[in-house]
Amino acid sequence: xxxxxxxxxxxxxxxxxxxxxxxxxxxxxxxxxxxxxxxxxxxxxxxxxxxxxxxxxxxxxxxxxxxxxxxxxxxxxxxxxxxxxxxxxxxxxxxxxxxxxxxxxxxxxxxxxxxxxxxxxxxxxxxxxxxxxxxxxxxxxxxxxxxxxxxxxxxxxxxxxxxxxxxxxxxxxxxxxxxxxxxxxxxxxxxxxxxxxxxxxxxxxxxxxxxxxxxxxxxxxxxxxxxxxxxxxxxxxxxxxxxxxxxxxxxxxxxxxxxxxxxxxxxxxxxxxxxxxxxxxxxxxxxxxxxxxxxxxxxxxxxxxxxxxxxxxxxxxxxxxxxxxxxxxxxxxxxxxxxxxxxx
Ligand code: KG4
Ligand code: ZN
Numbered sequence: 446x447x448x449x450x451x452x453x454x455x456x457x458x459x460x461x462x463x464x465x466x467x468x469x470x471x472x473x474x475x476x477x478x479x480x481x482x483x484x485x486x487x488x489x490x491x492x493x494x495x496x497x498x499x500x501x502x503x504x505x506x507x508x509x510x511x512x513x514x515x516x517x518x519x520x521x522x523x524x525x526x527x528x529x530x531x532x533x534x535x536x537x538x539x540x541x542x543x544x545x546x547x548x549x550x551x552x553x554x555x556x557x558x559x560x561x562x563x564x565x566x567x568x569x570x571x572x573x574x575x576x577x578x579x580x581x582x583x584x585x586x587x588x589x590x591x592x593x594x595x596x597x598x599x600x601x602x603x604x605x606x607x608x609x610x611x612x613x614x615x616x617x618x619x620x621x622x623x624x625x626x627x628x629x630x631x632x633x634x635x636x637x638x639x640x641x642x643x644x645x646x647x648x649x650x651x652x653x654x655x656x657x658x659x660x661x662x663x664x665x666x667x668x669x670x671x672x673x674x675x676x677x678x679x680x681x682x683x684x685x686x687x688x689x690x691x692x693x694x695x696x697x698x699x700x701x702x703x704x705x706x707x708x709x710x711x712x713x714x715x716x717x718x719x720x721x722x723x724x725x726x727x728x729x730x731x732x733x734x735x736x737x738x739x740x741x742x743x744x745x746x747x748x749x750x751x752x753x754x755x756x757x758x759x760x761x762x763x764x765x766x767x768x769x770x771x772x773x774x775x776x777x778x779x780x781x782x783x784x785x786x787x788x789x
Contacts (some may be wrong), residue, residue, distance in 0.1 A: 447523040449771075450476075453764025454510065456542035457534025457562045458588060459493045463506070465524075470769045472596070473572055477516035478761040481505050484628070491621065506545040507741025508679040513760070518572065521553055526776070528767030530760075531559030532784030539783035547779060555603040556776035557766035563789050566632040567595050570722040572765040573751035577720075581607070581712040581746075583705060583737070586725030586757065587613030587628075592657045593789065594715070596738035598769035604658025604708050612697055613727045615661035619668050619693050623686045633690045634730050640684075640691025645671045645749065647696045649703075657704045657711075668693050679773040694732055699732035702736040708768035709744045719746035724756035 448468050455462040487493050514520055529546035532539055540600040543559065550557035566584050570576040579596040591606030602648050610618070613630055620629025625636060647667050650660040668689055675685050705721065713719045721741050727733060728750050741748040755761060 449557060449768065450523055451764040452510065452524045453760035454529040454542045454546050455758060455760040455763050456504060456506060456538040457530045457539065458758060459487060459498050460758040461502050461505040461509050462758060462760035463509040465513050465517035465519060466761055466764040466768065469735060470772065471575060473765055473768055475761045477513045478759050479509050479512045479516065480759055481509055495535045495537055498535055499541055502538045502541040506541060521549065524555060526556045526558060526767065528558040528560050528764045530562045530565065530599050530763050531781060532561065532787035534562055534785060536783055536785040539785060543563055543783050549780065551773045551779060557781060558771065559777045559781045560763045560766045561789060563589065564599065565723045565766045567593055567601060568598065568766045568769050569724055569751050569755055569762045570749050571769065572656065572762065574749050575723060576749060579715055580720040580722055581708055583721065583723045584725050585612050585723065585727035587611055587617065589725055590659060596711050598773060603608040603789065604711055605704065607661060608664035609660050610665065612661055613725065616664050616727065618665050622669055622672055623681060623688065623689050630681045630727060630730060633694055634732065636687050637760055638692040640687030642691035642695035644688040645692040647692045649696055649699050651748055652700060652703055657708050659700055659704055665691065665697050686719055698732050698736045701733055702740050705737055705740045709740065713744045713746060719744060720749055721746050724751060726757045728756055729753055
């Protein structure tokens with residue numbers, strides 16, 4: 446297979462991203478990857494506001510693409526195909542990205558590939574670490590939480606996932622509850638270091654239920670109750686914050702570790718060389734990482750965590766997923782539409 450140069454575009458949530466990738470499936474290089482975040486735009490609203498996100502994507506996409514080409518020291522003349530996230534995600538953002546990609550593809554006569562955002566995350570370990578199929582993937586971010594067995598560029602078996610909040614969302618909400626800054630994940634991880642994880646009794650939801658499904662919303666409510674109890678007697682001290690942060694994080698760690706053990710029990714017998722990969726912003730958490738690594742070792746599985754810049758939302762993963770999939774599928778036409786809901 447010959448080496449191709451792809452432009453990738455991602456705008457499904459609150460990051461406007463463009464990237465240039467060169468190579469072939471299993472052997473590709475990221476020539477550039479630009480991510481323009483929108484954290485400041487949404488800061489006052491306690492979450493991503495879809496209309497604000499869509500407008501910012503529409504305003505920034507052209508600039509983002511131009512910067513990606515410039516950083517790769519290439520022009521559109523050098524691009525062989527355009528890949529874009531076509532879902533799942535916030536409809537306004539996805540439409541902005543798809544329109545931008547269609548404009549470039551149409552104007553330049555280039556093939557266009559609409560990519561599933563989750564497939565982008567799920568195939569990233571092939572780009573960063575050359576992991577061979579089949580591997581187990583745990584996607585844990587602000588928007589996603591699921592276990593997948595990845596057996597091919599478009600073969601994904603979902604073993605389970607959250608039935609309510611994603612873990613990152615729970616980290617962010619709990620941080621807000623105990624007056625820590627956003628994003629909540631890093632703030633809670635730092636504060637938890639000074640805390641006693643056993644002071645408050647917090648639940649491990651769905652741990653007694655079979656399978657790999659998870660739930661984090663009840664855990665968040667349990668933290669809220671403990672906080673309100675403390676507030677009745679005065680203010681929340683720094684030690685209270687640290688103990689709640691540590692208790693919450695320990696509960697998330699326990700749930701993820703046990704469900705990972707169950708997912709590995711299903712997946713590991715499928716191969717002689719098992720690998721478990723994690724992706725998503727929550728994979729930055731060292732307590733979670735080391736717990737998962739311990740579980741992986743019990744199954745003699747390799748533990749792989751791609752560099753954070755490629756395991757949070759980015760466009761290189763979208764270009765790479767298209768590169769993997771183009772061997773087995775035709776390009777999309779100009780009728781490619783945005784799919785806000787698009788399960789793998
Ligand atoms: O993958 P990501 O950048 O964006 C999407 O959700 O798509 O993930 C962001 C999430 C946020 O909820 C953030 O609080 C969480 O990842 N996060 C962490 C840590 N760093 C980021 N959660 C726990 N511990 C961390 N160190
Ligand atoms: Zn994502």
